[in-house]
Amino acid sequence: MKLLKNVRVTYGEAQQKSDPLWTMMPKKNIHYSTIAINFRTLYGKLFASLYKQFNTIPVYYIEEAIQNAFYKALKSWKHNAIPKQPENWFFIVAKNDLLNQLKKTTYAIADKTLSTDTEQEIETTKDLRLETLLYFASLPFISPESKLLFILKNLFGLHVKEISSCTLIEQETIYKRISRTKKKIQQQKLQNPLTVVRLTPETLAVTEEILYAVFNLGFDSIHEKNEELVNEDICLDAMALLKKLLEKTKETSTRNLFSLFCFHIARLQTKQANNIPIPFFKQERSQWDQRFIHLGFQYLNKPQKLTKFYIEAVMISNHMTTPRFDHAYWEDITYYYRLLTDITTSPIPKINLCYCLHKINKTEEAIQILNNIKHQLPENHLYYTLVYAELVKDTSPKTTSSLLDTLLETLPQSFRKKYILEQLLSE
Numbered sequence: 001m002k003l004l005k006n007v008r009v010t011y012g013e014a015q016q017k018s019d020p021l022w023t024m025m026p027k028k029n030i031h032y033s034t035i036a037i038n039f040r041t042l043y044g045k046l047f048a049s050l051y052k053q054f055n056t057i058p059v060y061y062i063e064e065a066i067q068n069a070f071y072k073a074l075k076s077w078k079h080n081a082i083p084k085q086p087e088n089w090f091f092i093v094a095k096n097d098l099l100n101q102l103k104k105t106t107y108a109i110a111d112k113t114l115s116t117d118t119e120q121e122i123e124t125t126k127d128l129r130l131e132t133l134l135y136f137a138s139l140p141f142i143s144p145e146s147k148l149l150f151i152l153k154n155l156f157g158l159h160v161k162e163i164s165s166c167t168l169i170e171q172e173t174i175y176k177r178i179s180r181t182k183k184k185i186q187q188q189k190l191q192n193p194l195t196v197v198r199l200t201p202e203t204l205a206v207t208e209e210i211l212y213a214v215f216n217l218g219f220d221s222i223h224e225k226n227e228e229l230v231n232e233d234i235c236l237d238a239m240a241l242l243k244k245l246l247e248k249t250k251e252t253s254t255r256n257l258f259s260l261f262c263f264h265i266a267r268l269q270t271k272q273a274n275n276i277p278i279p280f281f282k283q284e285r286s287q288w289d290q291r292f293i294h295l296g297f298q299y300l301n302k303p304q305k306l307t308k309f310y311i312e313a314v315m316i317s318n319h320m321t322t323p324r325f326d327h328a329y330w331e332d333i334t335y336y337y338r339l340l341t342d343i344t345t346s347p348i349p350k351i352n353l354c355y356c357l358h359k360i361n362k363t364e365e366a367i368q369i370l371n372n373i374k375h376q377l378p379e380n381h382l383y384y385t386l387v388y389a390e391l392v393k394d395t396s397p398k399t400t401s402s403l404l405d406t407l408l409e410t411l412p413q414s415f416r417k418k419y420i421l422e423q424l425l426s427e
Contacts, residue, residue: 038233039070042087043157046094048128054098056189057107059182063154072097072124074193106284125367129155134197137206141188142181144206148213149174150181166213167280168377199249202412208257208309213239219264229272229415235265252303252310262296262311263320265289275415276289276422281325294403308349335381347373348383355387363391380410 010402020416043066050062070092083089136142136151148167152158164171197203218234239261246254270283300313315336322329350373370388377384389403404420411417 004077021076024384035263038237039233041237042090044129044155045087046090047154048416049091050094052178053095053130054102054127057102057105059154061098061101061105061107065094065101068097069094087386096308101344113212120313127356130241130351132209132371133210133241134199137210138197138200141184141186144209145169146177146181147206148210149177151210152213158214159216162217164215164378186300195291204251204254206254208242211238211242212257212309214260215264219268224256230268230275232268234263239265250300253307254405255299255301256303256309256313259296259299259301260309260316262292262299263313263316266292266296266320272415275418277415277419280319285320287319293317306339308340308342311336311343317392327360330356347376351383351387354391358387369389382404382407382411382416 021339022226045065046069047062051059054062073090077083112215133151133155135353136155137147139147139186142150145167149163149169152163153160159170160174163169163174167174183188212385215238216236218231218238221229221231221234239258242254242258242261243375246258267280267283268280269289270287272278275364296313300310300317303310315333318329318332318336334353337349340349341353351371352371357363357366357369366387370384370391374384385407389400393400407420408417
């Protein structure tokens with residue numbers, strides 16, 4: 001979206017389909033880089049705080065107020081003129097913008113005493129995102145999938161492209177479902193938001209799935225503006241919210257998800273070197289954080305019924321503790337992936353299963369599975385293509401080269417292109 005001088009940003013179809021304005025904050029600029037703000041987290045905190053106070057109005061007014069606050073920061077924050085409390089500045093500006101919008105509408109404001117005085121005290125220290133997440137996850141009139149899409153965008157500031165990558169739902173469909181969700185929320189005329197939510201199995205399942213998606217997006221960042229494989233802030237943010245959730249429930253599924261996060265966090269610093277991804281099997285084990293590995297085992301509990309969080313946590317714990325990656329090891333991992341594919345509908349575990357089958361000399365079966373799931377994935381899906389290229393490397397090296405060449409042309413991130421070039425040069 002082009003920012004025009006002296007033109008106020010208005011919320012419409014074009015803005016709905018653009019990146020959030022916080023992504024335009026120039027991280028490499030010297031005076032922005034000195035500010036200790038996670039802008040994506042801030043977006044969610046702003047949304048949660050404003051929704052608590054203004055839940056009777058359409059959500060898009062809150063979205064516009066937040067966008068305008070970021071826009072004003074882009075215009076007004078100059079070198080040596082950064083607010084002493086940047087987060088508080090955002091809360092004040094966003095809230096005042098929202099109040100100014102509402103003066104021009106017929107929507108009633110519950111608290112008539114609210115003012116636009118920029119010196120007013122606004123609570124910015126309390127993070128209401130988990131309470132807001134649980135609240136939206138508990139709404140009975142919204143489908144679990146629509147809850148996931150709406151919350152990922154508004155509470156975690158994710159791009160629709162990022163949401164599409166982790167859900168495998170087309171971007172246009174995501175826009176439409178989020179729009180319908182907003183309308184349903186407004187039609188219900190909900191009162192008393194963020195009341196204590198009873199943690200039903202359905203609410204907990206949606207909440208866990210959302211935190212799982214957020215963590216994975218940080219652990220393997222695919223957005224073209226991110227030139228690093230890992231976004232540590234997102235991973236730690238999801239983990240912190242999950243830890244808060246553990247204070248509300250002792251469910252085995254939540255503990256196993258936290259265990260999974262711990263195992264992944266333990267090897268966060270070894271996933272890349274010199275901005276080049278390092279495959280799991282080539283990572284420096286001595287640099288893995290043993291504290292998080294031990295914590296992962298402490299939280300790992302076998303459930304009465306197998307869940308994907310438990311299976312994934314067991315697999316990664318095996319990955320990180322096995323003395324050797326021999327045939328017997330790959331047989332075990334193949335077994336776990338077969339279990340995982342039996343209880344999930346996502347094609348992603350099947351891609352990993354195919355790599356494992358290849359390692360135990362069942363390449364033909366693996367290729368058949370890949371052919372069967374191709375239609376479920378976007379064209380030139382990164383990991384599908386990499387695994388397929390590996391499977392046919394010996395029997396059809398030209399196909400492998402062609403697949404990798406296609407990835408080089410389509411991948412937006414330069415560090416991934418460097419990795420693929422290294423693979424081609426090693427042939």
